[in-house]
Amino acid sequence: MDAFTVHIGTALPLRRSNVDTDQIIPAVYLKRITRTGFEDGLFAAWRNDPEFVLNRPEFDGVTVLVAGPDFGTGSSREHAVWALQDYGFKAVISSRFGDIFRANAGQAGLLAVTVDGDVVNRLWQLVEDNPAVEIVVDLPKSHVRCGDLVADFDIDDYTRWRLLEGLDDIDITLDREAYISTYEENRPSFKPATRLF
Amino acid sequence: MSSNLLRTMSEKVWDEHVARAVPGEPDLLYIDLHLVHEVTSPQAFEGLRAAGRTVRRPDLTLATEDHNVPTVDADGPIADPVSRAQVQALRDNCAEFGVPLYSLGDVEQGIVHVVGPQLGLTQPGMTVVCGDSHTSTHGAFGALAFGIGTSEVEHVLATQTLPQARPKTMAVTVEGALPDDVTAKDLVLALIAEVGTAAGQGYVVEYRGAAIEALSMEGRMTICNMSIEWGAKAGLVAPDETTFAYLRGRPHAPAGADWDAAVGHWRALATDVGAVFDREVRIDASTLSPFVTWGTNPGHGVPLSAYVPTAESFPEGPARQGAERALTYMGLSAGTPMREIAVDTVFVGSCTNGRMEDLRAAAAVIGGHRVSSAVRMLVVPGSTRVRLQAEAEGLDKVFTSAGAEWRGAGCSMCLGMNPDQLAPGERSASTSNRNFEGRQGEGGRTHLVSPVVAAATAITGRLSSPADLPPVATGA
Numbered sequence: 001m002d003a004f005t006v007h008i009g010t011a012l013p014l015r016r017s018n019v020d021t022d023q024i025i026p027a028v029y030l031k032r033i034t035r036t037g038f039e040d041g042l043f044a045a046w047r048n049d050p051e052f053v054l055n056r057p058e059f060d061g062v063t064v065l066v067a068g069p070d071f072g073t074g075s076s077r078e079h080a081v082w083a084l085q086d087y088g089f090k091a092v093i094s095s096r097f098g099d100i101f102r103a104n105a106g107q108a109g110l111l112a113v114t115v116d117g118d119v120v121n122r123l124w125q126l127v128e129d130n131p132a133v134e135i136v137v138d139l140p141k142s143h144v145r146c147g148d149l150v151a152d153f154d155i156d157d158y159t160r161w162r163l164l165e166g167l168d169d170i171d172i173t174l175d176r177e178a179y180i181s182t183y184e185e186n187r188p189s190f191k192p193a194t195r196l197f
Numbered sequence: 198m199s200s201n202l203l204r205t206m207s208e209k210v211w212d213e214h215v216a217r218a219v220p221g222e223p224d225l226l227y228i229d230l231h232l233v234h235e236v237t238s239p240q241a242f243e244g245l246r247a248a249g250r251t252v253r254r255p256d257l258t259l260a261t262e263d264h265n266v267p268t269v270d271a272d273g274p275i276a277d278p279v280s281r282a283q284v285q286a287l288r289d290n291c292a293e294f295g296v297p298l299y300s301l302g303d304v305e306q307g308i309v310h311v312v313g314p315q316l317g318l319t320q321p322g323m324t325v326v327c328g329d330s331h332t333s334t335h336g337a338f339g340a341l342a343f344g345i346g347t348s349e350v351e352h353v354l355a356t357q358t359l360p361q362a363r364p365k366t367m368a369v370t371v372e373g374a375l376p377d378d379v380t381a382k383d384l385v386l387a388l389i390a391e392v393g394t395a396a397g398q399g400y401v402v403e404y405r406g407a408a409i410e411a412l413s414m415e416g417r418m419t420i421c422n423m424s425i426e427w428g429a430k431a432g433l434v435a436p437d438e439t440t441f442a443y444l445r446g447r448p449h450a451p452a453g454a455d456w457d458a459a460v461g462h463w464r465a466l467a468t469d470v471g472a473v474f475d476r477e478v479r480i481d482a483s484t485l486s487p488f489v490t491w492g493t494n495p496g497h498g499v500p501l502s503a504y505v506p507t508a509e510s511f512p513e514g515p516a517r518q519g520a521e522r523a524l525t526y527m528g529l530s531a532g533t534p535m536r537e538i539a540v541d542t543v544f545v546g547s548c549t550n551g552r553m554e555d556l557r558a559a560a561a562v563i564g565g566h567r568v569s570s571a572v573r574m575l576v577v578p579g580s581t582r583v584r585l586q587a588e589a590e591g592l593d594k595v596f597t598s599a600g601a602e603w604r605g606a607g608c609s610m611c612l613g614m615n616p617d618q619l620a621p622g623e624r625s626a627s628t629s630n631r632n633f634e635g636r637q638g639e640g641g642r643t644h645l646v647s648p649v650v651a652a653a654t655a656i657t658g659r660l661s662s663p664a665d666l667p668p669v670a671t672g673a
């Protein structure tokens with residue numbers, strides 16, 4: 001995973017709440033077995049509408065998504081994160097995320113930034129007034145900036161550290177293999193195995 | 198952590214699985230059972246291969262084919278080449294990494310959350326994960342079970358553990374008794390409508406109280422299944438005699454001395470008297486009635502006897518805007534009685550309501566009636582075992598002679614990943630778990646219902662409960 005420090009880019013104002021992962025990428029787009037190429041499925045149903053915000057030319061090249069509350073609820077499909085990344089997004093800003101989506105984002109290196117709903121409203125306004133305005137997502141300082149607006153965001157220390165360092169979770173855990181082996185030695189015998197002997 | 202203090206059940210299960218705990222870091226949680234399917238695993242296996250890693254515990258890992266598989270002609274090759282390639286990737290990956298797999302055509306194949314419990318693999322006090330948000334289903338047994346993404350699937354394959362931050366605890370206490378024709382599905386839809394789709398975020402929920410204790414394992418699975426629909430990380434029910442009776446004798450359940458040791462352990466998992474939850478919610482089951490959804494998230498629910506709500510009845514802001522969008526998407530006018538809404542399709546199935554009890558309940562309502570000529574009814578068993586048992590009981594004939602389609606096992610129209618989909622503008626009554634826009638097919642409109650409401654709706658062509666049906670002529 002690439003390290004995430006400071007990202008500066010233009011933003012897409014998505015004035016919708018409860019954007020579940022079926023909206024981010026419908027199930028019919030989940031059949032690919034590769035890790036890339038999911039941008040076609042991003043918001044697929046909504047993109048049929050020429051007026052949908054992502055289809056408007058002033059938002060070409062956006063890299064920051066600003067969305068309403070409860071973004072990424074529903075299915076655990078990490079493809080939702082990949083579709084956003086494949087399209088070019090580096091960060092998503094919302095007042096609340098589905099837990100699994102946020103965890104997936106942290107795993108894949110897409111920064112999920114939680115701010116107050118009021119901050120989301122102000123960012124929407126700033127971006128709609130001037131689509132060329134840039135948003136700064138600053139992970140070392142844990143804040144977002146846009147024009148005069150500076151807003152702190154919360155992110156758990158562990159995820160923040162991993163993103164800043166670009167660390168692979170599996171490498172971290174495998175370094176602690178001795179703990180896992182010790183645990184396994186003490187598991188009760190009545191726990192089931194998936195093969196019958 | 199707090200082992201000498203009073204603890205809730207989920208805290209006990211958590212504490213038993215901590216392989217490494219360091220202040221300021223997530224706990225490293227050991228995973229007892231990792232369930233795998235074709236859609237969220239290929240990139241995880243590819244990651245293992247690229248890094249030269251193996252599956253640490255294939256003996257604690259089980260794969261099945263469910264999400265994209267067809268529910269007709271299961272014996273032939275899958276017609277859709279992209280679906281076929283994804284299923285073939287699972288078969289190749291399981292063979293390469295030594296993971297047991299139940300493929301299409303195997304008697305144990307089915308929806309991953311139906312297969313685990315029916316094999317007796319899901320047991321109290323376990324940690325269970327799967328790359329699927331409805332993994333919460335397994336909490337019905339008193340297991341700590343939650344959905345994960347593909348990166349975490351790879352992590353569990355490689356290490357049999359997951360770094361996890363300790364969640365908060367919530368109790369949902371359901372007192373009283375459910376009235377006739379009111380099911381576990383109605384209860385959980387009413388709960389979500391009451392608390393909202395985000396109320397559970399960050400919590401592991403314990404469902405308790407007389408109404409929960411009175412439920413069968415199937416009913417408990419329906420409730421726990423939909424924990425994710427109100428944002429909860431997991432939902433659990435304390436194991437009791439109902440749980441033990443369900444498990445005893447199943448292929449993977451402990452036997453002999455192990456059974457006694459296990460039951461002793463399982464009994465001790467119950468929340469300590471006096472343990473404190475971070476939040477408590479109370480519901481009176483006796484006040485509930487059949488519940489259905491009108492909108493585009495599972496919190497958009499009302500009693501079947503009620504009306505499509507106005508957007509203005511929602512708080513100003515995102516909730517009201519969401520309701521306005523939902524009314525437009527669903528093609529509904531505020532004030533319309535729910536019972537007047539006509540449907541094109543009825544779907545009985547899914548990990549929420551695709552088990553034997555669900556099929557029996559739907560068949561009992563359908564028996565002696567005809568499916569409306571305006572309705573296509575699909576009955577999709579949750580597993581091949583469920584299909585075979587239902588056929589042994591003659592339920593397939595009950596459905597087909599009423600005019601319904603009887604299918605093979607899989608996720609099917611719950612998520613419209615295989616050919617079982619709604620056409621744009623089509624409306625369904627569905628026993629599944631999500632009424633999201635396009636969930637059952639682009640432009641499709643979904644009303645979430647219980648199996649008995651689904652069956653009654655198939656007969657009348659409009660959202661209905663069994664109480665709305667004319668009596669069946671005797672001798673039918």
